[in-house]
Amino acid sequence: MAEVQILGLFHEATPTADTIGILRQLGVPDEKITVMSGIPYRPEMLGRPRPRRRVALISLIGAGLGLLTGLFLTFGIFLLYPLEQGGQPITPIPPTLIILFETIMLGTMWAAFFGLLGENRFPVFKSQLYDPRITEGHIGVLAEVEAALADQVESILKDNGAHHLRRETSSPRRTDVRLTAFWATVAGAVVLLGAVTLLIAYDVLKIRFPTNMAEQDSTAYLQGPRRSAPAEAIPIQGPVLIDGQPASEPVPASAESVQRGKELFSITCAVCHGPAGDGNSPLSGFFTPRPVDLTSTPIQDLTDSEIYLVITQGRGGMPNMAENLGPAERWDVINYVRTLAK
Amino acid sequence: MPELPERKWTMVVNLDTCTGCNACVVACHAENNVPIVSEEEVVRGRAMHWIRIERYWEGEWPDVKARYIPVMCQQCERAPCEPVCPVYATLHSQRENLNLQVYNRCVGTRYCQNNDPYKVRFFNFFDPNFEGLLKEQLNPDVTVRSAGVMEKCTFCVQRIRRSEEQALVADRPLRDGEVVPACVQACPTSALVFGDLKDPESEATRLVRGNQRKFRLLEELGAEPQVYYLQSGHSAVNE
Amino acid sequence: METTHDVPIWRRPPPEDTELSHQLEHERRQHLLLDPRYPLDIDGGVLKPMYRHTWRFWLVTALLAGLVLLFGAIWTTQMILGLGITGLNRPVMWALYIVNFVYFIGIGHAGTFISAALRVLKIEWRRPISRAAETLTVFALIAAAMFPVVHVGRAWKAYWLLPIPTQREIWPSYHSPLIWDFTAIFTYLTCSILFAYIGLLPDLAMARDHTIGWRHRLYEVLALGWRGTEREWANQETALNVFSYAIIPVMFSVHTIVSWDFAMAVQPGWHSTVFGPYFVIGALFSGAGAVIMALVLIRKAMHLEYFLRDEHFDGMGKFLLLLSLTWAYFYFNDYLVPWYGQEPVEKVLHQLLATGSAAPLWFLMIFCNVVLPWTTLWSRRVRTSIPAIFTISVLIQVGMYLERYIIIPVTLGRNEFPYSWGVYLPNWPESLITVGAFALIGLLYVLFSRIFPMIPVWEVYEGQVLQGLRRIGRALVPTKAEPGD
Numbered sequence A: 001m002a003e004v005q006i007l008g009l010f011h012e013a014t015p016t017a018d019t020i021g022i023l024r025q026l027g028v029p030d031e032k033i034t035v036m037s038g039i040p041y042r043p044e045m046l047g048r049p050r051p052r053r054r055v056a057l058i059s060l061i062g063a064g065l066g067l068l069t070g071l072f073l074t075f076g077i078f079l080l081y082p083l084e085q086g087g088q089p090i091t092p093i094p095p096t097l098i099i100l101f102e103t104i105m106l107g108t109m110w111a112a113f114f115g116l117l118g119e120n121r122f123p124v125f126k127s128q129l130y131d132p133r134i135t136e137g138h139i140g141v142l143a144e145v146e147a148a149l150a151d152q153v154e155s156i157l158k159d160n161g162a163h164h165l166r167r168e169t170s171s172p173r174r175t176d177v178r179l180t181a182f183w184a185t186v187a188g189a190v191v192l193l194g195a196v197t198l199l200i201a202y203d204v205l206k207i208r209f210p211t212n213m214a215e216q217d218s219t220a221y222l223q224g225p226r227r228s229a230p231a232e233a234i235p236i237q238g239p240v241l242i243d244g245q246p247a248s249e250p251v252p253a254s255a256e257s258v259q260r261g262k263e264l265f266s267i268t269c270a271v272c273h274g275p276a277g278d279g280n281s282p283l284s285g286f287f288t289p290r291p292v293d294l295t296s297t298p299i300q301d302l303t304d305s306e307i308y309l310v311i312t313q314g315r316g317g318m319p320n321m322a323e324n325l326g327p328a329e330r331w332d333v334i335n336y337v338r339t340l341a342k
Numbered sequence B: 001m002p003e004l005p006e007r008k009w010t011m012v013v014n015l016d017t018c019t020g021c022n023a024c025v026v027a028c029h030a031e032n033n034v035p036i037v038s039e040e041e042v043v044r045g046r047a048m049h050w051i052r053i054e055r056y057w058e059g060e061w062p063d064v065k066a067r068y069i070p071v072m073c074q075q076c077e078r079a080p081c082e083p084v085c086p087v088y089a090t091l092h093s094q095r096e097n098l099n100l101q102v103y104n105r106c107v108g109t110r111y112c113q114n115n116d117p118y119k120v121r122f123f124n125f126f127d128p129n130f131e132g133l134l135k136e137q138l139n140p141d142v143t144v145r146s147a148g149v150m151e152k153c154t155f156c157v158q159r160i161r162r163s164e165e166q167a168l169v170a171d172r173p174l175r176d177g178e179v180v181p182a183c184v185q186a187c188p189t190s191a192l193v194f195g196d197l198k199d200p201e202s203e204a205t206r207l208v209r210g211n212q213r214k215f216r217l218l219e220e221l222g223a224e225p226q227v228y229y230l231q232s233g234h235s236a237v238n239e
Numbered sequence C: 001m002e003t004t005h006d007v008p009i010w011r012r013p014p015p016e017d018t019e020l021s022h023q024l025e026h027e028r029r030q031h032l033l034l035d036p037r038y039p040l041d042i043d044g045g046v047l048k049p050m051y052r053h054t055w056r057f058w059l060v061t062a063l064l065a066g067l068v069l070l071f072g073a074i075w076t077t078q079m080i081l082g083l084g085i086t087g088l089n090r091p092v093m094w095a096l097y098i099v100n101f102v103y104f105i106g107i108g109h110a111g112t113f114i115s116a117a118l119r120v121l122k123i124e125w126r127r128p129i130s131r132a133a134e135t136l137t138v139f140a141l142i143a144a145a146m147f148p149v150v151h152v153g154r155a156w157k158a159y160w161l162l163p164i165p166t167q168r169e170i171w172p173s174y175h176s177p178l179i180w181d182f183t184a185i186f187t188y189l190t191c192s193i194l195f196a197y198i199g200l201l202p203d204l205a206m207a208r209d210h211t212i213g214w215r216h217r218l219y220e221v222l223a224l225g226w227r228g229t230e231r232e233w234a235n236q237e238t239a240l241n242v243f244s245y246a247i248i249p250v251m252f253s254v255h256t257i258v259s260w261d262f263a264m265a266v267q268p269g270w271h272s273t274v275f276g277p278y279f280v281i282g283a284l285f286s287g288a289g290a291v292i293m294a295l296v297l298i299r300k301a302m303h304l305e306y307f308l309r310d311e312h313f314d315g316m317g318k319f320l321l322l323l324s325l326t327w328a329y330f331y332f333n334d335y336l337v338p339w340y341g342q343e344p345v346e347k348v349l350h351q352l353l354a355t356g357s358a359a360p361l362w363f364l365m366i367f368c369n370v371v372l373p374w375t376t377l378w379s380r381r382v383r384t385s386i387p388a389i390f391t392i393s394v395l396i397q398v399g400m401y402l403e404r405y406i407i408i409p410v411t412l413g414r415n416e417f418p419y420s421w422g423v424y425l426p427n428w429p430e431s432l433i434t435v436g437a438f439a440l441i442g443l444l445y446v447l448f449s450r451i452f453p454m455i456p457v458w459e460v461y462e463g464q465v466l467q468g469l470r471r472i473g474r475a476l477v478p479t480k481a482e483p484g485d
Helices: A013-026 A055-080 A093-119 A132-136 A147-159 A177-201 A255-273 A304-313 A327-339 B023-032 B039-043 B132-137 B157-169 B182-186 B203-208 C018-030 C039-051 C055-081 C096-120 C124-151 C155-161 C177-209 C213-222 C230-263 C275-302 C310-341 C344-354 C359-376 C380-384 C386-412 C428-451 C457-466
Strands: A003-010 A033-037 A139-146 A163-169 B009-014 B052-058 B065-071 B090-093 B098-101 B121-123 B150-152 B192-196 B227-230 C467-472 C475-480
Touching: A003 A013, A003 A147, A013 A033, A013 A139, A013 A147, A033 C230, A055 A093, A055 C230, A093 C177, A093 C230, A132 C039, A132 C177, A139 A147, A147 A163, A255 A327, A255 B157, A304 A327, B009 B203, B023 B052, B023 B182, B098 B150, B098 B157, B182 B192, B192 B203, B203 B227, C018 C467, C018 C475, C039 C177, C039 C275, C039 C428, C039 C457, C055 C155, C055 C428, C096 C124, C096 C177, C096 C230, C096 C275, C096 C386, C096 C428, C124 C155, C124 C177, C124 C275, C124 C310, C124 C428, C124 C457, C155 C177, C177 C213, C177 C230, C177 C457, C230 C275, C275 C310, C275 C386, C275 C428, C310 C344, C310 C359, C310 C380, C310 C386, C344 C359, C344 C386, C359 C386, C380 C386, C457 C467
Parallel strands: B009 B227
Antiparallel strands: A003 A139, A003 A163, A033 A139, B009 B192, B052 B065, B090 B098, B121 B150, C467 C475
């Protein structure tokens, strides 16, 4: 059955209320009548039932969500990353209360706003039966009635002083393209913003700043490009001979030597080559090329002397470790690196 | 890494033997790559010395005495500068009782400096400028800080780490006097003594324990500074 | 006064009695809410000035935009060269940028107070001024929120203060008052925007109904399809009430937390328990003054004399006087206790203010914040004189700016070790950035006032419908209907 919407405008509240009363007597239910006005009239003024109000309830739910967010931001973070500061407890209560207060209020108010949008079915982009004079102080009464009653309702409105009557046949609900486009834009913007933020935060999109202090003047002279190994350096098994340095005898791979090598490795090498020696350390992403995988076959295929040379002189981006590791310690590290072979 | 023992690093400053020669200041600059700012900047109040010799005059002319007091980061147990940092750039190492400064985390809010009663934190107003060959003298163990970052005395944490690691590899306890910060090393009158208060036999413990001459700066603030000053008799500084 | 109920309020005839008719005329001149006009005229009164682009408008806009660009250029230079180009030095690590931060946050307090607190208290004269005040809140907060970022050493790393997961696997530390600040300002700023927007919805619908072209399309989207149905009004009212009650404690918390940035520090002169309420009152004081200035300016520039009348400036002036008294009370509290304690370093600070190099600033502050309001604002003639109240408001801004200046760089120059004392003098970069920040607020305000209705028309209507005159004996007395809850 086709429904017809009829809108009439009134000047004042009293005739509006009277008309609504007559329409109700005619059998038009309250939920089929909509009153529109330029200022908020109380329902009692117009003899209307009080509309359902759920915004306060929704904001209460928002307060709960805010509380949870606040708890995560305080206790959650402190427990995830327990770092000591100034002799304060890891999870200090008073600062937590401050954060909880703010997040609860934030949740309350944001929820009240989104509750308002949701309860009013905002935003509405499709055309609705409306008259721009309503914002000039007129009161609009919109009745939605069956087609048979339409003429009668219209005359009631007219008799009671309504002017600028409009009539429209209710169209069946259909999806509104503009609304879909609106929400798609909003969702797209949020996703894009979040994605870009995370990509930058996780260094996928790397922005190099000189103030990151990664390129250091203080270590610049240790970094490549290096000279190639001197002609006198002969990578052979046995003592290593480097021009200007005493010959270095290998240290036998005893359990003690490997143990020493392990600790020296964790101090000197693991920062870049990773604790497991596989080239995966928190820092390795910052190097191009990445630190080599010491467990790999090409590395393990090198002779001990070649590894000794690399530690002593550096190679490519790797600085020389001569200052950090004494000759015997280098052999300890080599013995340990041999145990890493896959 | 294996578990390392708990430490309580402390510095004892004997004011009775300090001559105010500034050798510690120079040594600190060399060891810690502390930028040397221009004369103009010093006039504007932006001098950077992780350790400084404050000079005070005692008495009235002609009976005047110069008093020197070396002031460096006091490595407080309850450091006021720490909790105000929003990004954990300054935080506490419980194990070593050191007040750490992580340059790379610092965004330069400078709140720590405001909340530092000793005013021993320094802000890089400009990028440090080490010209030409000066770069070659930089200590590779210490980061050169960029503009916009706070810095302060670390008790030469790089030397502490190296000594501890050497002891660890050699599988022996750290010996007293093995860790020598640059200022201590340079002090001609041995007015500075560095040591571990957790070690009952250390020189620092011996000097601090029951010493009538000891005091700490602004002790009433309750920050528990870990630098002890020794001075005999009454002095204006002691008040 | 008896009227027939189906005659619109703007068409009701005057009483036949001449005496009463005179009285009515008088009341109408006094009170906006008793002076209803044909709504289309009122709508026009708000909408028409929005189209007016005289050469003065373009000149002001261009000037302000130029200053904002200068702000950007200097900030970029500062980021490239380092903070050394400012006048900061070692004991004085916080200076003009933080002064601006505190000052602008303070300005951001009055708007919310006027629209939320006066709404909760149902004070009727707030109706036409709430939009202008809320707008000032939002723009002042935006300017204020920029300053911590301008202030930090590595501004491009300032996002490390945000609680977002990063590759660094470290989150901000909630031990720090700066993070409390961030949370509070985020809450306050976003909620102030939403609060202003909810109140703006019916006016956007009004603008939508009376415009064509791009403006119509813009308002159509922004009004979200508002028709003014009962459900919409009811939900809007609940939402506004939730916001009003929730945003007042948030407003108090914001400036309290700003004061804690200082009070948490062991810096002498800062470590005070009275700082929280003292700062809140200071914020309201300077904020109320700023609202008066904004009202005077938009009244003049947009010809809103119908809406903004003597009663509004009178009300705001009384409010200002009350805040001046309260501010003096808190300031005296904050002064007396350290003075009585006679701690050496506090003594040094007090001497610096009373007889030292900071004395001119201090006495000027006392004059602007106490002497001037106390000697003038008790008079209704002063309060309702636009030039007088404008001048007083400007001087109160000067006084409150000086107050923050004295608390931050002047106080920071003194501490327990005379060896580390210092004096701060503003250098040109931060001075121009400060000017640029004021220009930014002005620019946003000017542009906003050309796009959005600066008077909450629906609130004025509502007041005009609800308020009336009742005859008691021989006089007509304004009364207010307060239906429902």
